[in-house]
Amino acid sequence: xxxxxxxxxxxxxxxxxxxxxxxxxxxxxxxxxxxxxxxxxxxxxxxxxxxxxxxxxxxxxxxxxxxxxxxxxxxxxxxxxxxxxxxxxxxxxxxxxxxxxxxxxxxxxxxxxxxxxxxxxxxxxxxxxxxxxxxxxx
Numbered sequence: 001x002x003x004x005x006x007x008x009x010x011x012x013x014x015x016x017x018x019x020x021x022x023x024x025x026x027x028x029x030x031x032x033x034x035x036x037x038x039x040x041x042x043x044x045x046x047x048x049x050x051x052x053x054x055x056x057x058x059x060x061x062x063x064x065x066x067x068x069x070x071x072x073x074x075x076x077x078x079x080x081x082x083x084x085x086x087x088x089x090x091x092x093x094x095x096x097x098x099x100x101x102x103x104x105x106x107x108x109x110x111x112x113x114x115x116x117x118x119x120x121x122x123x124x125x126x127x128x129x130x131x132x133x134x135x136x137x138x
Contacts, residue, residue, distance in 0.1 A: 083121035087113055090122060102128035 007016045056062040090096040112132045113124035
């Protein structure tokens with residue numbers, strides 16, 4: 001590639017690199033919702049990205065980021081946080097018995113309490129992580 005063509009991509013000679021980058025940035029901004037969903041799905045389906053994310057979370061910066069994110073969520077969702085805390089306290093005290101199997105698919109292992117209404121913190125459906133994720137997706 002000669003110096004005069006260094007400002008253009010090899011496959012695109014009608015628009016310089018900087019103009020093309022600006023057009024891409026503007027497109028992402030104009031279609032933010034679409035790209036947010038696209039990026040989320042791409043992240044969830046790509047084992048390399050998940051592994052990179054897991055490694056980052058193990059670093060000091062990653063842990064600090066998770067703590068900051070968790071604190072922000074708790075500040076933005078006080079009713080949900082209160083319901084989670086109340087349910088956890090009742091489970092520990094023995095007033096609420098957490099089942100060992102998912103109410104939807106019957107799977108064992110880790111079970112989550114899903115709230116349909118956070119105003120009723122003890123009214124939960126007990127789900128495995130997969131069924132819980134599906135419940136939130138619906």
